[in-house]
Amino acid sequence: MKYIPLSVPHLKGKEKEYVINAIDKEWVSTAGAYITEFEEKTAKYLGVQGTVACQSGTAGLHLALRLSEVSQGDEVLVPTLTFIAAVNPVYYMGAHPVFMDCDHTLTLDGDKLEKFIKTECAWEKKQLINIKTNRQIKAIIVVHVFGNCADMKKIIDIAKKYHLKVIEDATEALGSYFTQGRYQHKFLGTIADFGVYSFNGNKIITTGGGGMLVAKDSEHLKKAKYLSTQAKDDELYYLHHDIGYNYRMTNIQAAIGVAQLEQLEQFIKTKTQNYHLYKTLLADCEAIEILPFSKEIRANYWFYSLLLKTNQHSIEEIIATLENEGIQTRPIWGLIHEQKPYLSEQSYAIEQAIYYKQHIINLPCSSNLSTQEVTYVAEKIKSLLNR
Numbered sequence: 124m125k126y127i128p129l130s131v132p133h134l135k136g137k138e139k140e141y142v143i144n145a146i147d148k149e150w151v152s153t154a155g156a157y158i159t160e161f162e163e164k165t166a167k168y169l170g171v172q173g174t175v176a177c178q179s180g181t182a183g184l185h186l187a188l189r190l191s192e193v194s195q196g197d198e199v200l201v202p203t204l205t206f207i208a209a210v211n212p213v214y215y216m217g218a219h220p221v222f223m224d225c226d227h228t229l230t231l232d233g234d235k236l237e238k239f240i241k242t243e244c245a246w247e248k249k250q251l252i253n254i255k256t257n258r259q260i261k262a263i264i265v266v267h268v269f270g271n272c273a274d275m276k277k278i279i280d281i282a283k284k285y286h287l288k289v290i291e292d293a294t295e296a297l298g299s300y301f302t303q304g305r306y307q308h309k310f311l312g313t314i315a316d317f318g319v320y321s322f323n324g325n326k327i328i329t330t331g332g333g334g335m336l337v338a339k340d341s342e343h344l345k346k347a348k349y350l351s352t353q354a355k356d357d358e359l360y361y362l363h364h365d366i367g368y369n370y371r372m373t374n375i376q377a378a379i380g381v382a383q384l385e386q387l388e389q390f391i392k393t394k395t396q397n398y399h400l401y402k403t404l405l406a407d408c409e410a411i412e413i414l415p416f417s418k419e420i421r422a423n424y425w426f427y428s429l430l431l432k433t434n435q436h437s438i439e440e441i442i443a444t445l446e447n448e449g450i451q452t453r454p455i456w457g458l459i460h461e462q463k464p465y466l467s468e469q470s471y472a473i474e475q476a477i478y479y480k481q482h483i484i485n486l487p488c489s490s491n492l493s494t495q496e497v498t499y500v501a502e503k504i505k506s507l508l509n510r
């Protein structure tokens with residue numbers, strides 16, 4: 124068996140054809156037909172009015188915070204169990220994150236969020252003030268971890284009540300949508316004020332690097348495009364009335380994106396089948412559990428989480444043993460409130476995130492992973508658990 128990586132891109136569609144076409148036409152930079160095509164086709168897929176393609180998911184999150192009017196000294200409620208790129212843009216704005224716990228879905232715990240607001244904050248002159256820091260809370264960043272959904276109903280209701288903007292970090296969740304409840308038929312990332320997708324190399328579809336912003340308000344989309352292209356108020360005479368960024372996606376990236384989008388549903392199909400295969404093969408192992416996705420959604424099954432239910436084997440031991448068998452796995456992220464740049468920021472009642480960090484590893488989940496490979500990984504896991 125050859126080495127089985129955790130998650131790698133799958134570029135066997137029309138990627139090469141479209142990239143060569145972009146090069147033949149000599150449209151390789153931040154303008155070109157593939158960019159609009161990628162934006163329009165993604166919008167159509169998601170059932171939204173428009174999207175803005177950018178250089179990365181991180182750039183998309185930064186733009187969303189700018190448009191949420193988060194300013195220097197404000198606060199943003201964020202999860203601690205996530206990839207650090209979900210939080211760093213808060214610091215780019217000169218604002219402060221306040222770290223929240225996760226629930227059993229690994230996403231932001233809506234009940235704890237509400238408890239924090241009710242017990243630690245004051246509602247004064249239509250502003251939500253953190254009593255401890257005396258700063259205004261302006262927004263919530265909710266991350267749909269591994270393609271699973273956060274409790275959007277609860278979070279949106281809280282946000283409405285306290286006039287907070289909500290940004291959905293759907294960088295891992297392209298393709299997941301609600302099949303029931305208030306948001307039935309709505310894709311994750313299209314529910315709140317803003318949603319952000321990523322096309323980094325390990326995401327469900329990739330453009331090498333890239334991102335996409337979705338917004339409720341079409342004025343916000345217009346402004347996002349303007350800010351992502353250096354805020355040009357007059358393109359001929361170079362007049363600028365605002366500070367922008369060089370965040371626009373290139374035509375080469377978009378060419379890959381168009382080809383990848385054509386295969387998204389197939390990737391989801393493979394990932395779904397492999398997820399259920401792991402689950403079946405490992406069903407009789409009492410020491411572990413493959414974490415479920417919410418029953419309220421058609422998940423994209425981007426990443427699979429193996430939960431260790433006993434302390435008989437450490438995650439370090441499992442990762443090292445599987446690595447020796449040619450299988451790459453990894454622990455979930457280091458918690459963000461424990462990372463050096465954020466040590467001085469407030470965190471609220473973090474418990475579950477600590478548990479999950481110590482008990483979860485991610486299993487190989489690439490969209491080109493074969494049945495034989497999944498079976499091999501499951502066998503190796505079983506034999507090490509029985510040692």
Ligand SMILES: *Cc1c(COP(=O)(O)O)cnc(C)c1O
Nearest residue numbers: 179180181206208209294321323
């Ligand atoms: C990948 C990822 C990002 C950042 O996306 P990039 O395109 O790599 O900038 C942000 N948040 C989460 C949760 C991610 O997984």
